Amino acid sequence: MTLQAFLTLAAALFAVGLYGALSQQSIVMLMMGLELMINAVLVAGAAFWFYLAPASADGQVLVLVAVTVMALEMAMGFAVVTALMRARDVDVTDDAGDLKG
Amino acid sequence: MRTVVFWVLALAAVGFGVAVFRVDSMARATFALLASFLCVGGTMVLLDLHYLGVLVVLMMIMEMMVMAVFMIMYMMNPAGLMPMSMLHNRRGALIISGAVLVALVAGVWTVDWPERAGRPPGDPTRALGEAVMGAQMPVMIVVGVAILATMVSAVVLATDRGRYDGGDR
Numbered sequence: 104m105t106l107q108a109f110l111t112l113a114a115a116l117f118a119v120g121l122y123g124a125l126s127q128q129s130i131v132m133l134m135m136g137l138e139l140m141i142n143a144v145l146v147a148g149a150a151f152w153f154y155l156a157p158a159s160a161d162g163q164v165l166v167l168v169a170v171t172v173m174a175l176e177m178a179m180g181f182a183v184v185t186a187l188m189r190a191r192d193v194d195v196t197d198d199a200g201d202l203k204g
Numbered sequence: 205m206r207t208v209v210f211w212v213l214a215l216a217a218v219g220f221g222v223a224v225f226r227v228d229s230m231a232r233a234t235f236a237l238l239a240s241f242l243c244v245g246g247t248m249v250l251l252d253l254h255y256l257g258v259l260v261v262l263m264m265i266m267e268m269m270v271m272a273v274f275m276i277m278y279m280m281n282p283a284g285l286m287p288m289s290m291l292h293n294r295r296g297a298l299i300i301s302g303a304v305l306v307a308l309v310a311g312v313w314t315v316d317w318p319e320r321a322g323r324p325p326g327d328p329t330r331a332l333g334e335a336v337m338g339a340q341m342p343v344m345i346v347v348g349v350a351i352l353a354t355m356v357s358a359v360v361l362a363t364d365r366g367r368y369d370g371g372d373r
Contacts, residue, residue, distance in 0.1 A: 104206055104210045104250065107312050107313055107317075108210065108211075109247070109251075110308075110312040111309055111313075112214040112217065112218065112247070113308075114305055114308035114309050114312060115214075115218045115221075115305065115309075116217060116218060116221055116240070116244075117304070117305075117308065118301045118302070118304050118308070119218065119221040119222055119224075119225070119301070120221070121300065121301040121304055122298060122300075122301035123224060123225045125293065125297035125300060125301065126225070126291045126292065126293060126294050126297035126298075127225065127290060127291065127292075128290050128291060128292050129278060129290055130278075131230070131271075131274055131275060131278045132225075132230060132233065132290060135224055135225075135233060135237050135271075138237060139221050139237065139240065142217075142221075142240065142241060142244050145244060145248070145260065146244055146247060149247075149248045149251050149253050149256065152251075152253075153251040153252065153253070153324065154317075154320060155317065155318060155320060155321065156320075156321050156322065157320070157321075157322055157323060157324035157325070157328075158321055158322025158323065158324075158325075160325075160331040160335035160336075160340070161335070163253065163256060163328060163331070163332040163335070164332065164335055164336060164340045164343055166253070166256050167256065167259075167332070167336070167343075167347075168343060170256075170259065170260060170263060171347050171350070173267075174263065174267060174351075175350060175351065175354045177267060177271065178354050178355075178358045179354055179357070179358055179361075181274050181358070181362070182357070182358035182359075182361035182362045183361060184274075184278065185361065185362040186362060188278070189364060194278045196292075197292060
């Protein structure tokens with residue numbers, strides 16, 4: 104177990120999540136991709152804490168914030184999907200491109 | 205021993221992560237994501253982060269149970285009865301995520317990481333508790349307010365009444 108091994112795991116999870124977020128049509132599947140990307144942040148944060156700065160708890164606090172962000176992201180994402188579904192019967196990203204610039 | 209466990213968990217985490225976008229049922233995808241999170245929680249326990257590891261495991265079990273309900277609500281291909289592609293721009297997504305993976309891995313193995321500063325405390329959980337109730341208190345305050353704001357705005361968004369109780373449509 105080294106810092107590099109943990110960060111490689113984080114990089115792999117991040118890339119898989121990015122692929123999902125970019126390629127999925129369904130908005131809820133897109134959110135699964137985002138969750139995987141935050142998952143990678145959790146691994147990287149924990150590894151940075153353990154291997155670089157274990158004396159202070161800042162790394163642990165960062166992981167705690169990332170876990171919270173993940174839960175909030177999911178709650179708001181589902182609320183937006185539900186609102187979109189109610190208003191327009193839309194659940195795929197291609198039909199929700201109103202803000203495309 | 206720990207190294208073996210780590211690599212098993214790491215491979216399983218990435219494997220289940222890939223499975224999320226390979227299986228053709230969105231309900232199965234939810235449980236693949238849950239398995240990936242459980243493996244990540246396991247790797248955190250290996251880093252002596254017992255509290256945060258268990259927190260991730262428990263939170264993700266709850267979160268994925270809620271997610272499974274939504275997945276079934278918005279399932280694109282129920283029970284595999286309507287075989288269809290759930291993807292768009294597959295090539296572009298593969299190229300971009302592959303490039304990001306290569307760049308990140310190259311960075312991880314070429315950057316000259318700093319030396320380890322200090323030693324882990326005897327009880328990391330205690331150190332975390334003292335941090336969030338001491339020097340990092342503003343972080344906890346902001347997180348608390350953010351959770352409250354999310355609860356209110358999620359309910360407002362999801363309920364079936366707009367302003368003036370649906371009179372605007």
